[in-house]
Amino acid sequence: MVNIKSIAASTLVATTVLSTATPFFANDVNASAKVSKSTKVATCNKKTPKNVILMIGDGMGVSQLGAYRYYKDDTTKAGLSRLSFDDYLVGSHFTISDDPKLNITDSGAAGTALATGVKTYNGAISVDKNKKPVRSVLEAWKAAGKSTGLVATSELTHATPAVFASHQASRKEEMDIAKQMVKKIKGKTHLVDVMLGGGVDFFKQKDKDGKVKLDLVNKLKASGYSYVTSAAQLKKDKSSKVIGLFAPSAMAKDKDRPAKEPALKDMTEAAIQKLSKNKKGFFLMVEGSQVDWSGHANDLTGMMSEIQAFDKAYQSAMKFAKKDCNTLVIALADHATGGLSVGSGSDYEFHPQIVDKMKMTSEGLSFELTKDGADIEKLINDNIKIEDVTAEERAAIVDAAKAKDQQKTMFAINKIVDKRANAGWGSLVHTGEEVHVYAYGPGSEKFRGAQENTNNAKHIFSFLK
Template identity: 45%
Template sequence: MFKKMAIVALSAGVLLSGINVSVGFDSAEAKKPEWAGNQHQKVKNVIYMIPDGYNAAYATNYRWYKGEDSSFDPYVKGLMKTHSANTEVTDSAAAGTAMATGVKTNNGMVGVTPDGEEVDSILDAAEDAKKSTGLVATSTITHATPAVFGASVASRGDEATIAPQYFENGVDVILGGGRSFFLPTSEGGKQPEGNLVEEAKKDGYQYVTNSSELSKVKGNKILGLFADGAMAPELERSNTNQPSLAEMTDAAINALKQDKDGFFLMVEGSQIDWAGHAHDAAWAMTDTQAFDEAVAAAIEFAKKDGNTLVVVAGDHETGGMSVGSNGVYDLKIELLHDVTATGDFMAKQLNSDRSNVKEVVKKYTGLDLTEEEINRIKESSKVVIAINEVISDRALVGWTSTAHTGTDLPIYAYGPQSDRFVGLHDNIDIPMIIAEAMKLKLNN
């Protein structure tokens, strides 16, 4: 009897002092959500990091590839739904719009509702609160994901219209590829409205074009355009003078933190998605590594600062990646460490009759191809994907699609109010949670 009474008393004590459990009374304390412990901590800065195309399968493969947890693995909080307004499988424009504005839209649309009405982003809300803002990406900086934070257009392909909107909306730090969209057509660029680079310099932006110049920047407004189109994949970055994603993240933080009112920064690992489209497992892992290092830099700053919230969430999954393939209960992802070029690069090294397939693949992967594998590449109408699938099959990484898939995605968060992201969310919830944490007005 005494044991039973003790158990009942202990159980009641646990219920009343711990997790929010309904026990038949209307106490405000009992209604607090799981993140109540840090919901009132100050959030001055937010670093919103988006690994494009990334889901739990990428996370698992990358953990095996790295040999340990990623910098953000310990901070996983919940899951996120990804569907767009008009389909179960989203593209980056619709997903990004939801993640930036809290509004669902149709695939292909940037910063507008399905009927074309412009909507404010979390970056706009930060600007309204007098905070500094920044965008960083390894794609063209006018690509869909960065665009949704600083622009509104009916079609994601209208990158020349997106570029000037960044300056109109007051974005302070702009780092990535896409130089051609800022230069006038008279100089071989794609910008019909004039030379945006020269206009930016007159407005106080420091303009940089390589990693060395970026490392010397001291001001709080930067325009860094490191390629005419997209930046190089991480596998090939050592052959360029382009900064890494971590270096761009560090530079952006150092510029934006000068604002006493705080800042909002979005950082995209753009090319994880492109690797998924191409079924290029090595490219996917190395660009994930670059993103991992960027997140590590952000978390390091957040730990020192104490008032910075870091949020990490992909926008959709790409390629239907699996951990293990072909019915084999194993993974041999370690062989990807020997791959030194993308499948696209290797395909460009093939001669007209593809008679050098064996030599090219051996040079850049260390693999000795079988006759069956050689013929598979030789005879394929999609040689890049054929090369990548041969390598993926060797690593036992599987693929189900060359497009996006509609799976839920993990959400990670570190810093004050990070527990707000616990649970299952829709992608439109994320900017609303950030706005509430930063005490910003986002009324879409």
């Protein structure tokens, strides 16, 4: 999958309660309110969590969540519907990095701040301004005897998951990042117990002839890890340590996701079930990676789909935490992306439900339309169910697709959706506003108020003292 950033920048419950035969997760993932209404919440007076689940909606700023609220709204009722996050809003984070030239963060610097408590330059992976490695919360929790996990829909070597388990002067060094992620601690146990996401090509590294020259997966398998490559395999897997790689690079956006790939919710549930077998506790980072990529693409369809997938994963994490009593769940963004405007022009309207008439994301459809041999007319008919598309709008897609211009094709599709949703976009990159922080469970009070994003890691470190 091509990373859309190139457009703008060339620019659980204790172990005894858990059962693999009877999972604690409900099958119903629909209404967000059902989590708080149907789950019996344990009476907890604990101040220090045994487990931490950090959920990062990459690029999921306040306006993105505002748009999602409109999208999920029950229009038969007065006022806007509540989201599953709402009751746990405790504060906000400042997202600025410590870059010598740029004053809006990238995901490397933002992730480093969240994972290590240190501000750094854009593009850094858990190194400080002097390129010196700085310890992550995942490394600290592993050293304390706890289990650790990383879940993402990007490549596992992408910036946000990478900052928790590697140190690199440049986020571009994904081959080396993969090597670090499978390293052993003091020659005994591997750093990360559960890794689920995309990126086969980085863990099975090939030479110029296409032959695998370094198989990092085999190194993990030799240490007792299972290896899964599909949703069905993940569901059946009973091991406590696993690497799941579900795509050569990034996984598909949720709306475009093939049945073979697990949803973010599925990976989150699997990770929690495996990690919670450790009586000492666990640290799990879950990233909804492609909210950000939809922002870079100005793809409203993709953005609503990706936030919804993150929302479902969040509900699963919260259901576990409410029954467990020992788990802190933190949900936040590392930054916002795309400058999404909830309403545009001179009209006081916003109708994101139009995205439900799209059968694929704009980005996903644009890739299909520009493939060699694509049946352009059929792809448009099958995937754009908006009734009033004009001949001119359709021609713009067809012409761009015939020219094999994926970006132009994507923006022609975006234009159709945005016009009817009355959505606006101000950027193709990250934006610098503060982001919401949601927290539930022991220690959640530490996250109250407007804080630097570095405090996220500092608070998590403090739970080990």
